[in-house]
Amino acid sequence: MLPKFVYAVLLLVLTALHICSHLSPIIKASASIKTINLEYTRELKLRVGYEYNCRLLWQAVVNSLIVIYGFWRCEREVDRRKQNSLIDNKCTGNSYISPATEVKLNWLRNRSKIASSWQLFPHRVFALFTVPWLLTFLMNAFFGYSTVNLVMRHFCASQLDVLNLYLRIQLLYLQNWMPQGFGHYLSQFNGAFEFLFATHTNFITYQTDVMAGGE
Structure with a gap:
């Protein structure tokens, strides 16, 4: 049997991954035109972020607990x-x-x-317990990536750029989530981790080549 702290770590990792797949990407465009000495400088920037709903936490915890419970049952079966x-x-x-x-x-x-x-190890039994978590994870990850791809393909972004941007959205959530969860403890280190709080934003600035250039 695995130690209890390993189960706690697995629950935390599975919950975080599940929430990341459920994040709803949000993309907003802002255009600016500047005139300097009769020359036009055109610029288009995208603000890429995410929308978080508290119910996602409960869905992630429930699905992750099912996986952990299934793994615990399978381990007991192995011991038996x-x-x-x-x-x-x-x-x-x-x-x-x-x-x-x-x-x-x-x-x-x-x-x-x-x-x-x-x-x-009863792999088939464990697979049944992982089906709810795996299906919701893959389906929502696919819909989230499709949303980003649907918008970004109009701004001359390649598939690799879209995938990289979608992963950055999830990393952005984790970056913002960690200071909130451990902020009370990190504040006791006399500002040693102040850089985490300084970068607390919920969007990514994406520079596009559309409208770029001057006349």
Whole structure:
């Protein structure tokens, strides 16, 4: 069985990833035209951000808890199968294992006669528990990427730029979320982590080549 803190870390990671996939991208354009010595300087910038809803947290926590519970059940099943495999079929068949039998079984385990934890792990059962989290994660990630791609393809952005921008939106959320969650503790270090709070924004400025240039 895994330590309890590992389950807590897995729950935190799964919840954060789930929320990132549910973020709704928002793109706003701002154009400016400047005239200097009868020369026009045209510029178009995009403000790319995200929209967050509190209900996303509950959906992420519930789906992540299902995955963690499924993993915990599968680990218990592995332990149960290991205990059953430690009983020699040629012995009395009771659950008590004599010291001599245990030495023999340890020798067999060292010679790979007994299945490993990965071989005993019920993968199909675990897959059933991960279906809700995985489906909602992939579907919302696809719709979020499609939203960004639908807008950015009109501004001469390549598919790689769109993917990079979509990942930056999710990293932007994580960057803003970490100071909020750990701000009370980080403030005790005499401003050592002040740069995290200084970059607290909810948008990314994206410079485009459309309208760029002068006349």
